[in-house]
Amino acid sequence: MALDRDAAAAVCDAIDQDRLLGTAVALVDIPSPTRAAAQIADHLGAMLDEGGFEVARVEAGWPDAPAVIARFRTDRPGRTLQFNGHLDTVHLPFVPARVEAGNLYGSGAADMKGGLAAAIEAMRVLRDLRALPAGGVLLTAHDLHEAPWGDGSQVDTLIDEGYIGDGVLLPEYLCDRLPVVGRGLALFETRVTRDGQPVHEVLGGIDQPSVIHAGAELIRQLRAMDQSLAEKTHPLAGRESLFVGQMHSGEIYNQAPTELTLSGTRRWLPGTSFLDVERQFREILYETAHGEGVRIEGGVKLARDAFEISPQDPLVTTFQAAHRHVTEAVLPLGAKPFVDDGNCFVERAGIPAITHGPNALGAHTIEEVVPIAELLRVARVYAVTAMAFCAGDDV
Numbered sequence: 001m002a003l004d005r006d007a008a009a010a011v012c013d014a015i016d017q018d019r020l021l022g023t024a025v026a027l028v029d030i031p032s033p034t035r036a037a038a039q040i041a042d043h044l045g046a047m048l049d050e051g052g053f054e055v056a057r058v059e060a061g062w063p064d065a066p067a068v069i070a071r072f073r074t075d076r077p078g079r080t081l082q083f084n085g086h087l088d089t090v091h092l093p094f095v096p097a098r099v100e101a102g103n104l105y106g107s108g109a110a111d112m113k114g115g116l117a118a119a120i121e122a123m124r125v126l127r128d129l130r131a132l133p134a135g136g137v138l139l140t141a142h143d144l145h146e147a148p149w150g151d152g153s154q155v156d157t158l159i160d161e162g163y164i165g166d167g168v169l170l171p172e173y174l175c176d177r178l179p180v181v182g183r184g185l186a187l188f189e190t191r192v193t194r195d196g197q198p199v200h201e202v203l204g205g206i207d208q209p210s211v212i213h214a215g216a217e218l219i220r221q222l223r224a225m226d227q228s229l230a231e232k233t234h235p236l237a238g239r240e241s242l243f244v245g246q247m248h249s250g251e252i253y254n255q256a257p258t259e260l261t262l263s264g265t266r267r268w269l270p271g272t273s274f275l276d277v278e279r280q281f282r283e284i285l286y287e288t289a290h291g292e293g294v295r296i297e298g299g300v301k302l303a304r305d306a307f308e309i310s311p312q313d314p315l316v317t318t319f320q321a322a323h324r325h326v327t328e329a330v331l332p333l334g335a336k337p338f339v340d341d342g343n344c345f346v347e348r349a350g351i352p353a354i355t356h357g358p359n360a361l362g363a364h365t366i367e368e369v370v371p372i373a374e375l376l377r378v379a380r381v382y383a384v385t386a387m388a389f390c391a392g393d394d395v
């Protein structure tokens, strides 16, 4: 069964700009830095409850701000499409909502309260018009997303506790491609130390094991590793990498220091396991420390694992059909340049996840802005995707 174009057009027409924008403004106007999303979660839960949705609040390992779960189901068997968003924002000075010249400004407008409001509007219209042929829609909204303040554990717990659909859309600010693959990301931090105190170069400093030479050797080894990782490539996602972003040591030009710190990122492709990533890194630290007479501590910390979904997956094909219906454009398949909660849905639960949101600017700055036209577009694409995906139309 192909997409019912008349029904889809009726749903697109019914997307209500004032209601969508009202929701977005209300969400932006509640400050919610990571680990402090209780108030916004309470507000959202109450709003969806008053709006007639089936709402539950679940702690998912974070009782300070229980996640919001809202459902809307038909009584006909079909797939469940999940909309997932984070309610928290990065820790920057709060900017209240402001609507000006067709744009919404304010904390979280781009990342990702605007997109979440669009998903909510899609759910409302599907229900009001009884437009979902079968199945249902599940909305999940949570805290603890933004690093380094959050660790992603609330969404991980939601997934592990079974608050999942058969496919997920995440309205983060990415819209120029259909991301079917994404690299994994780990951050590394290492500390090179030697015994003793900092000492003047001519008072014995010259005879100490040098943490700076050891650091240089470590960087050389890491560079060699990056060069060999460059051979692991993916046609859409590029190459694996090991990137050194920071290195600090020394206090005075003629003093032998006792410590050097080094940090950066490791990114990998589907097919490489995080356990391998950890093991390779540990081996380099061990060998360098051994050769240089210093101690090297530290390691890699997982942010999100790599993922890949099939271009033939029903979520991909129905999403593409919906996108084309709404915008008349086909999205090229591509890679997700960042990591987000979508990686976790694919890796932890084995369900497909597509990150797609408004063409917004200023994420992780105090200049967040999203065009209202983009919020309407996302609401329409989400609603039409649900119509096809939930019905089982593998267009």
Ligand SMILES: [Zn+2]
Pocket (backbone or CB within 6 Å): 086, 111, 112, 172
């Ligand atoms: Zn975000």
